[in-house]
Amino acid sequence: MPVYSEKVMEYFMNPRNVGEIKDADGIGEVGNPVCGDMMTFYIKVKGNRLEDVKFQTFGCGAAIAVSSMVSEMAIGKTLEEALTITPSMVAQELEGLPKNKFHCSNLGAQALRKAIRDYANKKGIKIKGLEEKGEEDEEGEES
């Protein structure tokens, strides 16, 4: 069993922002059950800020803790700010992840990005930071 930090355990045992936003402004889904983890992020945007972020995750303790942490980090941020959240920032906030679980933090950041992209596409707007990375970064298939 991997050794998780206390923070990972806390965010896994008591996850924040679990659930679905019914009238979400953007939805991002990454991963697939074959690779082990699946995350769906829902965002609600007000002005240019993430007013609410919720998630659903099928996966291990690390995947749940990552989703929970990403949602918490993202709420209240502008869309541009939220796009600067990187996997290593998430891992750092969680006080580290076991090496073989690091891909979970990729998934979390990717799912959020994908939800923001979905919002941008629906609105037909461009958001700084969204064009810089291609779609291939967002599938999380490497796991």
Next chain:
Amino acid sequence: MRKVYLDNVATTPILLEAVEVMLPYLREVYGNPQSLHSWGDEAREAIDIAREQVAALIAGNPEEIVFTSSGSEANNLAIKGLAQAQAGKGKHIIVSAVEHFSVLHAARTLEKAGFELTIVPVDKYGLTDPDEVAKNIRKDTILVSIMHANGEVGTIQPVAEIGMKIKETGVLFHTDAIASTGNIGVDVKGLGVDALSLAGNQFYGPKGSGALWVRKGLRLIPLMDGGVQEGGRRPGTENVPAIVGLGKAAELAQRDMPSRMEKLSHLRDKLIDGILTTIDHALLTGHPSQRLPHHASFCIEFIEGEAMLMLLNSQGIAVSSGSACTSQALKASHVLIAMGISHEIAQGSLLFGLGVDNNEGDIDYVIEKLPPIVSKLRQMSPLYARFMKEHRG
């Protein structure tokens, strides 16, 4: 908080009786069994007794027992040692798809060295069809290895039937009986095998103890080069305390087997019934009746095993999982996949290994604690959300 250890498939605890017989050999009786003085005699005699105890457990002869450091070593020695000794006759080996990695990977290593490997499939219960094994035997087949019972799903294979079917071909037949020995009756003659692996920490003996039984007269190439220990089949100064503990555990397993089996199969059935009636979309993996008496394994749909394992651990309950996330390699259990279970369902693998220390209260505790854990994780699961939407219309 109540503590409930249900991971006896990973390892059993060691019985106090086994510890007690080991203790003198950790300190007072320190001679090398190969030495010709009285110090050596004492150690050698202890090993001889253990050899008789282990042989008695599987109805073999003492001189047919080769002590090893573990079950994995016994499997490696059987596969590589027998195949290499037979290489002059042919190079074809047959194993099943659900073998432990110490068999499967040993066979793969041989394949890389020029041997040919056939992996026979299993059905949805994890059973190997004896006809399928017989059908795959060729002129150049030298070794068949089919496990006796599977540690991940508990299924007991029709080893005796396979033994009967292939007897006339003269092909050597090994069985990995690590999960079964000491837990159910194992009789090398009844099974019709030529070699059989076992491990002490599967039946309340010490870790680091194992043995390979090899039918008298069969040649075996050792894995390591060295001295004449274990009839030249396994060099290295004997781990006397572990061997003594293994012997004692074998004696106790033989003595207590009927009562252990009765108690454990009762608790197992209670656990299986409890889980299947309190949790929907849960499936029992492995064979419903042809399974180890202390083994209950499931796939709980829409959620992942490691998350369940950790939440159970937070309630003082120890289990295992064959989910991809639980494995270091992040791969789903090859056993579940070979049984035709999808990767998605295999992610929900949960495995209970009951032991002699468990009681009815432990099972009640699990049946009380598991359903809310499953609900909690399902509330988070996008797969469950999708399923609920689709079934609400």
